[in-house]
Amino acid sequence: MQTRRQFIQRGTKLVAAGAVATAAGPTILVRDAKAAGQLKILQWSHFVPAYDKWFDPWAKEWGSKRGVEVTVDHVGFADVVPRATAEVAAQSGHDVHMFLGLASAFEEHVIDLKDVVATLEKKHGKQVELAHRSTYNPFTRKQFALSDMWVPDPGNYHKEVWTKIGKPQGPVTYDDLVWAAPEVKKVAPQMQIPIGVGLSQDIDSNMAVRNILWCHGGSIQDKDGNVVLNSPETLAALEYAKKLYSVGMTQAVLSWNAASNNQAFNAQETSYILNSISAYRTAQDNKLPVLEHYYFVPALKGPKATLASEHVMSGYVVWKFSKNQDVAKEFLVALVDAARESMLASKLYNFPSFYGAAAEPGTPVNKRAESGGAWITAQCNKDPFGSNPPDKLALLAKSVPWSTNLGHPGFGNPAEGEIFDTYVLTDMFAKAATGALSPKDSMMEASTRAKQIFDKWRQKKMVPGGGKDK
């Protein structure tokens, strides 16, 4: 006699098993080139539109050489996750799906890409650590995604204004922002928002508040997956945000979307933002007056660390329901191989996750990362896309040491992803900064929610830790 619960659970498992059985197939990377097939790719609309102009024909051409009909569909970055949810629910859709952050919540529905990573590491050497930590779940030992690129997240500062306040090289520490805000108001009263660090429900703010948290020694989880948000370090980060907000920001930063900080900086309405170079490229394309004042600084130094989150981390998954898994794997290998083209097509926005893929042809595997790094440095030191001075982007070549993954100091996992997507941290920072809640109450509220989310994923056996939650 089955209980209703058993019946439903067995039914669900049968459905899932059916999907797995349908999707299961050989995972051989080398395929008969004559075999025709199809490959459907879902991809974001790149923040640098020139990239899409390269990617789509490149993917189609790659397919035509192998008798594979490649279809590329683009969605806005905000629709990447909802689209994945819909495709999983329908158990049909694209073969390859690109995520911008953590794809880990979909781990159960994607194939293991260990063999792809092994192939690539054999060709190009190791990938950068933050890419590994964003695409591999050490708890389930599954390579659920493959990253072909990541994007550094430097500070963007208005050199003319910062020169006037006596810091021509821009801010170095988080305290510099607090110090600079009133000075900026004096020398550039027309700027609406002296310091533009987003505290809104958007992707850039999500990165920004993590930077502040990590640099003050706090984090959502420790390296073992225990929730440690409730800590004196978090409190210090929130006190800092409150101070910065009171001296240098306005309510505008509470409502920003992903484009708002770009627009504010490009309109010279703020002197500092945290962003990738996409806003800078927009300023170049449109020959905006801000261009000559547009400069960059690396991650700011906090009391405990100097770290910045990656701005974008690609995570390509191959769905279990895909009937073209082998082609999909081949495609991903080819995409990583095309690291140089990808970086140039994105105007140096994309950084290869496998530095070795950008190496000089013929370089031995053990030297490829170094060779690729040298090529990347050469591009940044002499920007082929018209920076003036040409080495304006030079700092990006040295961005690996100060860049880290979502989930730092642990691995990215579905709980971290859900906290990111439901804006738990930006909510905490905004409430503390504006005084809507005290820093401590705000921290406790976010910590409670974070623990609920982690507990839920632990029950699903996809996230470790729990024994040392604070």
Add this chain to the structure above:
Amino acid sequence: MTSTTAVSVAPTLHAGETIRRSDRRLGIVMLAPALLYIALLVAVPFLLALFLSLTNSSAGSLEFSFVGLQNFENVIASPVFRRALRNTFVFTFVSQLAVIVLGNVLARALMKSFHGKAIARFLILLPWAAPISLATLGWLWIFDSTFSVINWLLKVAGWLGPGQWYYWLGDPTLGMVAVIMIHVWRMLPFSTVILLAGLTSIPNEVREASAIDGAGLFSRIFRIEIPMMKPLLTVAVLFGVVFTFTDMSVVYLLTRGGPYNSTHVLASLAFQEGVLGGDVGRGAAVAIFLVPVLVVLAIFMLRTSRRAEVV
């Protein structure tokens, strides 16, 4: 004689029954598409949502287990949910109140003859025809915290001095005002058209008689016109309430629930938790809270429409 009557009546009854039976069959056939539609697109999703709200189902998984009322306990304990619940009512009732008042004013204005009346009607109806998602993106620019057109106009007009600025989407109160304004803008044409139809259906004799009896403007509106338009007015209000109560696009596109989750409504919060966050169980639990209110509204609507039929 008796037997003759019996013989003549019997076939008549039989024919009547046959007609009734075939009517019933036709009725069932005619209703079937609607019933199928309701079953597939309303009943099944509703039951599924109810079911999922009792599980720990997530977006990236087909497996789940029952967690009882855990999701409901968690969302009720969440201050974000409580705020969203309150906002849903505030947005709905404030915007509907404004819509009815403004709709009345507009309908009365449109009853008069004036130059450019056709253009005025077209412009008033335009928001109803515009897709709400596109329109909200337009409003997003109007309310942008840094580049708001409203603010620039106010500044040019001297209303805003140096350093003064309205952060429409960055301030919880102004954010709510912005959301309400869009709802009013969107629902006003519908309400205006309904009220205009109601006003024009009132015979002129009634108005003339009330004028002869010495009724003033307010007496005429509240004692004659509103009672006579009550069925139509109720339909306009109920439709408006249902549209606004269940809408998520305005909040999602305009504020994304911010600042700090203070402008969420139940629908947008359910989307954030269930689809963006991937916690389908929790998202379903949030959405289920829409049901009791919608059930009450549905009963009201059915009763009103029945009364309107009688009238």
